[in-house]
Amino acid sequence: xxxxxxxxxxxxxxxxxxxxxxxxxxxxxxxxxxxxxxxxxxxxxxxxxxxxxxxxxxxxxxxxxxxxxxxxxxxxxxxxxxxxxxxxxxxxxxxxxxxxxxxxxxxxxxxxxxxxxxxxxxxxxxxxxxxxxxxxxxxxxxxxxxxxxxxxxxxxxxxxxxxxxxxxxxxxxxxxxxxxxxxxxxxxxxxxxxxxxxxxxxxxxxxxxxxxxxxxxxxxxxxxxxxxxxxxxxxxxxxxxxxxxxxxxxxxxxxxxxxxxxxxxxxxxxxxxxxxxxxxxxxxxxxxxxxxxxxxxxxxxxxxxxxxxxxxxxxxxxxxxxxxxxxxxxxxxxxxxxxxxxxxxxxxxxxxxxxxxxxxxxxxxxxxxxxxxxxxxxxxxxxxxxxxxxxxxxxxxxxxxxxxxxxxxxxxxxxxxxxxxxxxxxxxxxxxxxxxxxxxxxxxxxxxxxxxxxxxxxxxxxxxxxxxxxxxxxxxxxxxxxxxxxxxxxxxxxxxxxxxxxxxxxxxxxxxxxxxxxxxxxxxxxxxxxxxxxxxxxxxxxxxxxxxxxxxxxxxxxxxxxx
Ligand code: ATP
Ligand code: MG
Numbered sequence: 001x002x003x004x005x006x007x008x009x010x011x012x013x014x015x016x017x018x019x020x021x022x023x024x025x026x027x028x029x030x031x032x033x034x035x036x037x038x039x040x041x042x043x044x045x046x047x048x049x050x051x052x053x054x055x056x057x058x059x060x061x062x063x064x065x066x067x068x069x070x071x072x073x074x075x076x077x078x079x080x081x082x083x084x085x086x087x088x089x090x091x092x093x094x095x096x097x098x099x100x101x102x103x104x105x106x107x108x109x110x111x112x113x114x115x116x117x118x119x120x121x122x123x124x125x126x127x128x129x130x131x132x133x134x135x136x137x138x139x140x141x142x143x144x145x146x147x148x149x150x151x152x153x154x155x156x157x158x159x160x161x162x163x164x165x166x167x168x169x170x171x172x173x174x175x176x177x178x179x180x181x182x183x184x185x186x187x188x189x190x191x192x193x194x195x196x197x198x199x200x201x202x203x204x205x206x207x208x209x210x211x212x213x214x215x216x217x218x219x220x221x222x223x224x225x226x227x228x229x230x231x232x233x234x235x236x237x238x239x240x241x242x243x244x245x246x247x248x249x250x251x252x253x254x255x256x257x258x259x260x261x262x263x264x265x266x267x268x269x270x271x272x273x274x275x276x277x278x279x280x281x282x283x284x285x286x287x288x289x290x291x292x293x294x295x296x297x298x299x300x301x302x303x304x305x306x307x308x309x310x311x312x313x314x315x316x317x318x319x320x321x322x323x324x325x326x327x328x329x330x331x332x333x334x335x336x337x338x339x340x341x342x343x344x345x346x347x348x349x350x351x352x353x354x355x356x357x358x359x360x361x362x363x364x365x366x367x368x369x370x371x372x373x374x375x376x377x378x379x380x381x382x383x384x385x386x387x388x389x390x391x392x393x394x395x396x397x398x399x400x401x402x403x404x405x406x407x408x409x410x411x412x413x414x415x416x417x418x419x420x421x422x423x424x425x426x427x428x429x430x431x432x433x434x435x436x437x438x439x440x441x442x443x444x445x446x447x448x449x450x451x452x453x454x455x456x457x458x459x460x461x462x463x464x465x466x467x468x469x470x471x472x473x474x475x476x477x478x479x480x481x482x483x484x485x486x487x488x489x490x491x492x493x494x495x496x497x498x499x500x501x502x503x504x505x506x507x508x509x510x511x512x513x514x515x516x517x518x519x520x521x522x523x524x525x526x527x528x529x530x531x532x533x534x535x536x537x538x539x540x541x542x543x544x545x546x547x548x549x550x551x552x553x554x555x556x557x558x559x560x561x562x563x
Contacts, residue, residue: 014321016262017059020232024063029231029257033065036230037091038072038105038221041083043276044291044298045090047312047333051267054316055234057096068228069098073106074220076204086291090299094309105224106206112215112223113167115253116178116196120159124252125196126152127162129176138184139192145185146192152181166199169212173199180219182248190245194218222246222259230259236266237323267319268327271481272297273488273498287502288482294538294550295482295506305479306526306536306552311340330481337553341526341534346374346381349419349464350514350529352476354393356468357440359424362390370449372420375528384517388421391468393513395531398463399440401429408461410440416461419530423448423459464530471513474547477538478508512549519547526552 013021024031037056039049060067069091073079091098119125128151130138140146154162163178165171178197186192196219201212215223222245225233233246240263250258273279274297282288282296291298294305302312315336319328349372369385394410403411410416415425424442432438447454451462485491485501512529521527526536533554540548 014264015323016055016232016234016264016321017062019260019262020059020063023231023260032231033060033063034068034229034231035060035065035234036068036070036225036228038070038224039087040072040075041080041087042075042078043083043280044086044296044300046274046276046279046297046299047269047302048267048274048297050094050299050312051316051319052234052236053091053094053096054313055264055321057091059232059234065231066101067096067098068101068103068230070103070105070224070228072217072221072224073104073204073206074109074215074217076106076200076202076214080205086300090303093303094299094312103224103228104206105220106204108220108224108227109207109211109215111227112220115223116163116215116219117160118253119180119196120156120163120178122252123156124181125178126154126159126181127166127176128152128179128193132174139189140184142189148184149179149193152193163197166197166213167211169201171199173201173212175199178213180245180249182245188241188244190218190242191248194245218242218245219249222249222261225259226250226253226255229257231257233259233261235261235263237263237325238266239263263323264321265323265325267316268325269297269330269333270327270486271330271483271488273483278498281499282482285499287499294477294479304536304538305550306341306524306534307337308340308344308526311337314340327487334553337534338555341528341552343377344375345526345528345534347376347528347530348515348518349386349466350474350476350512350518350532350535351393351395351464351466351471352478352510352512352529352532353396354513355396355399355437355440357392357394357424357442357465359390359392359444360427360441361443362388364390370420386420386515387467387470389467389469392418392465393468393471394440394463394465396437398461399426399429399437401437408459409463410442410461415459416463417448417451417459419462419464420451421449421465422446422451423453423457464532466513466515468513470516472516472519472547474512474514474518474549475540475544476510476512476535476549476551478510478551480506480508482506514547521547528555531555 035056037053057067071084128149130149138147138149177195179193179195182191182193184192195216197213197215199213243261246261283291288296292300292304294301315333370388371383372386373383375381398409400411410426412426415423417423422444424444426440426442428441429437430439481503483501484503488498488501521537523537523539523541528534534552535549536552538548538550
């Protein structure tokens with residue numbers, strides 16, 4: 001946790017941290033800070049959730065407080081333990097530790113029920129059996145006030161009896177609801193006697209069929225916060241108009257130490273979607289291979305792709321916390337990933353689009369190994385040996401028969417440096433019937449071992465290579481963005497089906513030729529293939545019988561160049 005605290009210490013002070021600091025100084029809540037991160041276990045966490053949880057856990061860390069991980073499981077239809085487990089794993093992977101404070105909102109159902117009974121006793125809630133059509137008529141709209149329900153003046157005794165019978169299962173689903181009694185003329189529609197409980201015969205993954213009435217989010221959430229002694233309830237902007245009800249409820253129930261709800265803007269990223277409904281649809285309809293598909297904006301997808309947790313945290317820190325809605329460019333995330341991996345990922349040689357090279361004056365068997373540096377950015381990463389040889393592969397893009405001006409790689413009669421190796425010069429080449437290069441024949445200069453010439457002769461280009469006899473073949477998955485549209489779901493300002501904008505080239509699989517050391521990497525390791533990009537060993541390696549790599553990110557922002 002110590003590196004996290006350092007990161008936090010550098011974090012710019014946003015308006016939420018400023019509020020918390022001021023309240024702590026003033027001794028509010030005895031100077032304590034208690035936050036919570038409350039995901040609904042109806043999907044996997046995504047990069048947007050990372051923003052919320054870095055804030056919730058981050059503030060707790062910075063102010064010597066605690067942060068609860070609370071499963072907001074009050075809406076049983078789409079929740080399950082697969083999601084619960086993935087959420088816990090992702091939170092921990094991001095570097096945050098809820099310790100023993102993993103809670104389930106549904107475990108408070110009995111206490112919530114008691115709170116509802118208390119509201120009824122105080123004359124602040126009533127059972128209402130308006131039909132859906134009547135409900136529409138009574139509700140009013142943004143410009144017109146609503147009308148009081150004919151049920152609004154039921155006696156406390158009748159309400160208590162009806163609510164108990166709702167719980168007992170005496171009424172059909174939807175036959176009636178429990179409502180707060182506030183103000184049907186309020187300009188804020190959320191204050192027009194909002195629904196607190198509805199009847200739904202749904203199976204809850206944690207409580208089975210114990211309940212047939214379920215609390216509404218707006219009723220449940222403030223109570224969950226109050227039960228846990230939360231001091232600062234941080235949430236996204238869409239909850240701003242729900243805040244008056246949040247405060248009304250806890251005030252009406254006389255909670256002495258009330259949490260303060262503060263809203264901030266969501267993270268939106270271009271070229272992806274973040275609604276759980278859409279992410280679920282991508283998974284269910286097999287547009288991707290599961291929630292952890294490396295193209296998904298989920299935490300598990302990013303992890304599988306090879307993105308380090310520190311890159312996610314740094315990205316979130318860079319985006320900052322404000323009240324303004326905006327869209328963050330995917331390039332910023334990609335740059336955070338590059339920055340982190342540049343410092344941490346060891347470097348290797350791999351050729352993903354090979355053409356054979358034969359060194360015509362080199363013996364059939366290697367004479368001596370070459371020394372390669374593992375990471376020039378990290379002296380502690382050490383070095384390794386590479387076997388040179390007569391038969392090599394180089395990347396197809398590194399040879400041209402008729403090179404344009406300024407091309408410093410291999411071409412007929414031209415000399416280049418092989419990374420960690422010798423100077424080689426192209427003597428001739430072979431092509432197939434269509435004119436495609438099938439082999440390049442080169443000579444090498446034995447005096448240039450290690451990459452420089454004793455006669456001071458310079459070459460401008462350095463290219464990567466592998467020894468064709470010792471290289472291992474691996475499956476390389478080259479990922480690109482999942483959508484071609486910057487704002488999936490929109491085209492020229494018109495709404496369209498986001499699935500029509502899936503990028504047909506979001507993954508391309510090739511066979512790569514890798515230096516042998518790469519065959520020993522464990523699943524999850526991330527390395528740089530020099531001059532190409534960062535690549536992570538995929539879990540499929542275990543069942544594929546060969547190494548499988550995911551491209552985490554290319555070395556440069558190739559996307560912008562393509563446009
Ligand atoms: P849905 O997509 O179904 O509306 P949700 O994204 O709000 O759901 P929750 O599980 O309720 O999902 O989210 C948990 C917490 O994460 C909430 O506090 C929510 O405000 C926050 N959160 C969700 N998406 C983002 C986002 N894009 N940026 C910042 N915070 C987010
Ligand atoms: Mg939500």
